[in-house]
Amino acid sequence: MMLLLMLMLSVLSLAHSDDDFCYDEEHCDPYAWGDNYPSCHPLLDSHHSPINLDHQLMNNQSLDSLHLEGFNLTHKGQWWLTNQGHSVVLELGNGMQVSGGGLPGTYRTIQLHFHWGSVSSNGSEHTLDHLRFPMEMHIVNIKSTHPNLTSALEDPTGLAVLGVFIDVTYLHNENFQSISNALPSVAYKGQTKSIRPFPLMNLLPQNNLTQYYRYHGSLTTPPCSQVVLWTVYEVPTYISWAQFELFVKGIYSTEELADKQVHLQNNYRHIHPTYGRPVYASKDAKMLTNGASPLAILNLFNVLLYIGFLSI
Template sequence: MRSILSLSSVLLVLKLCSGEWCYQSQFSCSGTCAEPSQWQKLFPNCGGRSQSPINIVTRKVQYNQTLVRFIFTGHEEVLNIAVENHGQSAYFQLPPSVRLSGGGLPSTYKAVQFHLHWGEYGGQGSEHSVDGERYPMELHIVHIKDKYNTVTEAKNDSTGIAALAFFFEVSKEPNKPFNRVIEALGRVQYKGNSSKIEGFRLADIIPEASELSYYRYTGSLTTPSCDQIVVWTVFQQTLNISRQQLGSVAQQLLFKKEKPLTGIFRPVQDLNGRIVYTSEASHSPYAQPGLITLFLCLFCVVGQQSCFH
């Protein structure tokens, strides 16, 4: 029995020494990649206390009046962008002219890339969840502080990266502008493949900043090396996608042995005492005492008026 356990330990070490990480859906007993529960053995930061994604419990969020509206710059700009398959997802590169400010952020940030997380065959696939509910897909737009040139430089700053997260919700009608993203994914099926999208605008798939309310917390990258340097913004408004489109997304990229790349999300992590804030006063339970006070005042006024008649 002891020799069997020893052999298992050796095999685990050999797998981890390969240095390759993967999602749970890609892990197999015969594989050599480390699935999410093993990430911290390869990347110690993945075992930190401020990890992402998280489950947002709406009855516990706190209203923060400094969380004002965002200013999106460059979203209307017509872009020619590159897309590349990195093995665990595809990254759509964005130019630094796409910028982010406002929103209670400590600085102006410039865009680096956006990517998607989705489930298996149209099932739950978002990384963050709200009151335990997960959505079929989640979009992340990654930015770094304006003063940095690369993500590597930004990793030395506790607020070096600002990430915007949008949930997708299934609708009856297709999201036609999003078809260009799906088609681009189909042109980069294998790790290392690259392609381009010409005449692309973020404004075609992202709502205007003035229309958005959001949650805010501090966390980490959701892929190794899981650096705890991210100011996360999770938007309450969802993006639409049809079930057919969602099914198409899950078929575009391929993992090893022609297996579709699906289930590409990290499980939710412990909050460990962190506070999640909201930009909407009416969304927070801490705003309710103000309403109660208002009703009491009105009651008193009505009562006093009745005394004078």
């Protein structure tokens, strides 16, 4: 059973070698990915991700809340958290799917993973009016009409990814504790730890799920296939500094017995131009549609969170 799960995880990792791309060395960093993956070359294609979400967007009143089926349930079996050397990935198994909110069909949820910076730098992939958050979580969903990922990568809308910004506060977030507890067990590349399933909805900004931005883009790791419908929520969720440090200080891009241990940090791709692509704001999106500064709004968010007036 374990072998089967690891095989599935390797397929969902888009069939790339663990050593053929990186984030921190010139010969294999994001600017060099196009050498091995032509579709990652930023000058050959115009639908790359991530992007900066700014005021140059269009309101779409038909974009309401997505239907997140099974996200509020505690599913049976086990989930598996794995250090792939580029991120930590939580394999979610069956029982969840995403539809509505302007998506062209139903998408089954397969995994989530994280991107982060360092103790001194932020590391979200998307930016909000040039504001970069400490972390970003991606929940990956594959169109249900496709039998496998290979098939989905041939479909311009084969994947739907939910992007969630993660801010860091002095407040502990118990909803992330199952993942936090498992991180020391996957400190090194290739390590895997089982996790008891929990309601995935707990990781989302539950009171603000109708506030998001939508655009057509790509995977943010090789092969950078331009087959993703992105939904990026404008209101972040949060974790504590202690939980954040488990990522930036406790996760390595190298194997346990490697001659040199390298912390996995700043595992995000650089921002790409939209090249005239339409970027849509949902009907309830506020931060980029009312002229207010996202930074000012987020500062207010943190104050309200701290004094207990806001619940995520």
